[in-house]
Structure formats: C-alpha cells, structure tokens
Amino acid sequence: MLIMNELLGTKRGRRAMVLVLALFTAVVILACSCPLSNLTQLATEIVPTNTPVVALVTPKPTKPIAPSPTPTYTPVPGPGPADMIMHTNEDAGFSIQYPADWFVESDLEGSYFAQAESGLVLMDPSDGPIFAMFAGSLTDIEADVGTIESVEQLMNALVSEEGFIPEGGEVGDYESLRPDVIVAPAQWVDDYSEQLWHVLLGVTLSGERAGVMAGITIAEDWETDLDLFRVMAQSVELFEPSE
Numbered sequence: 001m002l003i004m005n006e007l008l009g010t011k012r013g014r015r016a017m018v019l020v021l022a023l024f025t026a027v028v029i030l031a032c033s034c035p036l037s038n039l040t041q042l043a044t045e046i047v048p049t050n051t052p053v054v055a056l057v058t059p060k061p062t063k064p065i066a067p068s069p070t071p072t073y074t075p076v077p078g079p080g081p082a083d084m085i086m087h088t089n090e091d092a093g094f095s096i097q098y099p100a101d102w103f104v105e106s107d108l109e110g111s112y113f114a115q116a117e118s119g120l121v122l123m124d125p126s127d128g129p130i131f132a133m134f135a136g137s138l139t140d141i142e143a144d145v146g147t148i149e150s151v152e153q154l155m156n157a158l159v160s161e162e163g164f165i166p167e168g169g170e171v172g173d174y175e176s177l178r179p180d181v182i183v184a185p186a187q188w189v190d191d192y193s194e195q196l197w198h199v200l201l202g203v204t205l206s207g208e209r210a211g212v213m214a215g216i217t218i219a220e221d222w223e224t225d226l227d228l229f230r231v232m233a234q235s236v237e238l239f240e241p242s243e
Contacts, residue, residue, distance in 0.1 A: 084231070087111060092135045093241030094211055098232055110134035113232075125197060129217040129225040131232055135241075138210045151182045154203045154210060159184075166191075171201070177234040180204050185226075187219070198222040200229040206238035 084097040091108045098104065098113045105112045105120050114120045115128030123130055142148055145157040152174065159171045165186075172185035186199040195218060202213040213236065215229030 084235070087113075089133075089135075090242040092133075093209055093239050094133060094135045095235075095237045095239075096133055096213075096232060097235035098131065099228070109136065123216070124193060125216045125218055126193065126195065129215060129221065129228065131213065131215045131229060133211065133213045133236065135209060135211045135238055138205065138208045141210055148205070148210070151180060151203050151205050154205060155182055155184065155201075158203065158212065159201075177202075177230060178204075180206060181233060181236065183230065183233050187222075195219075198226075200226060200233065202233040202236075204233075204236050204238060209238040209240070211236055211238055 085100045088095040089111050103117045113131040118127050119130045148154050166188050169188045174182050174184050176182050181204045183202040200215040204211040217225040
C-alpha cells in the first residue's frame with residue numbers, strides 16, 4: 001500500500017502495525033459477567049414454596065426527595081509551555097512539541113515519543129502513553145487514493161483503506177484543532193496484550209506535505225492522556241525535508 005509505505009516506511013514491523021495499521025478504533029463490547037443462560041438456569045433451580053406472599057405497602061414520603069447531584073468530569077489541564085520542548089525531524093520534515101521528560105527515537109519517515117523508555121521498544125503503552133508522528137509527500141498519497149484537498153479528505157482516505165483499521169475497529173467523530181489539523185478518537189483490543197487501547201489519530205496538511213500522528217494509551221489513562229495528545233497534535237508544523 002503506497003500510502004503506508006510513504007508515510008510510515010517499511011522497517012517498523014510491530015511498531016508501525018500497532019501505531020498506524022491499528023490507528024482507529026475498536027469499540028469493544030465486554031461480555032456480561034452473568035450471562036442470560038446462567039440466569040435462566042438459576043431460575044429453574046429455585047424450588048417453589050407454599051409460603052403465602054404478603055404484599056408490602058411502602059408509605060409515600062411526606063417530603064420530595066432531592067435528586068443526587070450528577071458527578072461532573074473536570075478535564076486535566078494539558079502541560080504548559082514550560083513542560084514541553086520542541087523536536088525537529090529534518091529528514092521527515094516536521095517539528096512537534098513533546099514533554100521534556102519523555103524519550104524520543106527518530107528515523108527518516110517519523111519520530112516516536114514515549115513516557116517510558118520501554119515504550120519505544122514494542123510500542124506498548126502499558127508503561128505509559130506513546131505518541132508517533134510520520135510525514136510524507138502528498139503527491140505520493142494522491143497517487144494511491146486520489147486528489148486530497150482537505151484534512152477531512154485525508155483522514156477519510158486513511159481510515160477507509162482496507163487493513164488500516166483493525167477488525168472491529170471504529171473511528172469516532174472528527175475534531176478540528178486547527179484549520180490544517182484534525183483528530184479523532186479510537187479504541188481497540190490489542191492482539192498481543194489483549195488490553196483495551198485508546199488512540200487519538202491525527203492528520204495534517206501543508207502545501208505538498210502530509211502528516212499522520214497517533215497517541216496511544218491504556219483505557220484507564222485515556223481521559224488524562226487525551227489532553228496531552230491534543231497539545232502535541234496541535235503543535236505539529238510541516239516543512240520540506242532536508243536533502
């Protein structure tokens with residue numbers, strides 16, 4: 001697939017498969033801990049008795065019962081400028097801000113960022129969130145999928161490619177962070193760890209350059225890491241790579 005080869009390279013193995021092959025979302029329906037068949041079996045095992053049934057009348061309250069307050073979620077603020085530093089990949093042609101205490105690894109097509117150094121080895125977010133950024137030629141992408149005139153078209157082209165989204169995956173609603181940057185949420189069960197992973201997929205366009213990015217985290221850290229992923233995606237700038 002040309003779009004994958006150009007944006008992501010061919011030497012990443014599992015990392016490319018995790019970060020981009022699986023880039024958006026598998027909504028996982030967890031099995032009920034008490035299946036209907038078990039409930040039916042339990043019901044048939046209950047022995048009826050001759051004990052008369054006494055109807056209990058619950059008195060009406062004399063005062064209206066005030067409803068319980070609805071809990072609200074307060075988003076965790078993203079890191080401020082003092083917590084972020086700039087990374088520039090001259091070969092791939094982009095710059096991006098990332099947390100100053102994260103680990104970074106780069107190659108000709110993109111860069112990987114991870115909170116834990118172990119995350120750069122197998123791209124497994126179990127030890128902390130991971131973010132990847134790739135850039136390539138828009139001309140090469142259009143040769144594979146047709147004319148791209150907007151970031152929405154780029155996102156549509158990527159997620160509609162066969163094999164780009166893992167089986168059972170679904171892409172959430174698009175969100176515009178800038179006129180040239182959109183993101184969308186995702187989730188899927190990783191085949192290796194069997195964990196529910198959450199992903200923020202992003203795309204960006206600038207002239208004849210295109211970028212694809214993905215932030216990955218485990219389900220319980222999604223609400224916290226999502227703010228950071230947005231900050232990173234919004235900071236991306238594309239430029240013509242060095243010769």
